[in-house]
Amino acid sequence: MGRGRNRSTDGLLPGKRMTRVYRAVLPPLTLGVLLLVAWDLATRTGAVSTYFLPTPWDLADRFIDEIRHGELLDYTEETATEALAGGGLGLAVALPLGYLIARSKIAAAALQPYIAATQAMPAVALAPLFAIWLGYGLLPIAVLCALLVFFPIVVNTVLGLRGVDPEVMNAARVDGVGWWGMLWYIELPLALPSVLTGVRNGFTLSITGAVVGEFVMGGEGLGQLLTVQRQEDDTVGLFSTLVMLCLLAAVFYGVVRLFERLVKR
Template identity: 80%
Template sequence: MLPPLVFGLALLIVWDLAIRIGAVDTFYLPAPYDLAKYFVDEFLHGDLRDYTKETVWEALAGSGMGLGVALPLGYLIARSELAAAALEPYLAASQAVPAVALAPLFALWLGYGLLPIAVLCALLVFFPILVNTVLGLRSLDPDVMGAARVDGVGWWGMLWYIEFPLALPSILTGVRNGFTLSITGAVVGEFVMGGEGLGQLLSVQRQEADTIGLFSTLVMLALLAAGFYGVIRLVERLVQR
């Protein structure tokens, strides 16, 4: 915990010194104190909080959709050689298509609003969870699985009491990475398909050359991603106890 804090403090000191000695114009890089003051004012008294709520809702909706598809599909691929052979090439090829290229298609197919943005988020969330689910299930000790079958454990008991708990650390790693990416999906979706979240706010601030506003929104996005990451990381630690 200490090294990141020390690095962050050193970065802030260098940043502030660069502003004070005039090495960087504040039009391009606002001073840390000014940015912090602007951020707090916008969050408490401006529209930043409302934009943030919209982006969080889009990210959570997409994360839920991605998780709901990735877990059962990951189980199917891990347990069926036929399904793995049929699906894995297409899943791998799908990762070559950038999400921003799919956003206009989703707008055409699904219209505008929450649904297409949530679907875009789900695509980004889906793959890390799928991969880690497959890896977690395939890495289970075959001796443990065999002993459970000898003891007469059925399919549901095997899944719920043995496979899922043992694979859970790997699955949560995928969930942590995927949920963090959902913020990116929401912003990209809002860039292309509109909306009322932080991506839309970034578009407005860019058009107005509002540098300090852009930095403030970027800080909020970073905090959201760190928050998602931290919550899942906490769940991982609780599970590992």
């Protein structure tokens, strides 16, 4: 009984759990420190001009100053709104379409070539068309984000549903489970890990779609800020904005990952 109480909620002993944490945290942390030291040495010794690569300390000062006194958070909020809107739109289309492809051979044969063809068209080439068709503002940028989100979610939804054991589904049918019960209680739970992997990757890509959309169609987000900083040759500002984009992508990825872990419990 005492041994059982010492186990954590995920079934691991505290020592083993800490070992897992160390293995997950220490390698990327060590690599990050080494890269930071190399970066500092490269700029401090003059091997790389600070015009092209600012020192990590100048970048940290600029980033903190932009957070405290600048408008970086306002730009970030705009980009996050566009990415979330596009991600939601892509998710709403991709999930039912993925189910249709997974469960209908005719639909799969008809749709898969066109879905694959959408990935051959670069987002930056489609953005001007969306501006002509939909105007400017949130809607065309959200649609552009949705296109980037759409493909990984569709692919992973199809893989997850096709990976459901047919014997489990046949047994459920014998017990009288209908279409909705099959989907909600059997297919969705078993396919959920694969689906959430697609959602995680897709929502991370939605930030790229938002930035590309702002490059072409304007806006008030981080893409527009990058355009201004590029025109002003503001290298430190460019790096500061890129850091914020990386943090935003990490937040999106982490939130979906956290949801995935909560669902698995």
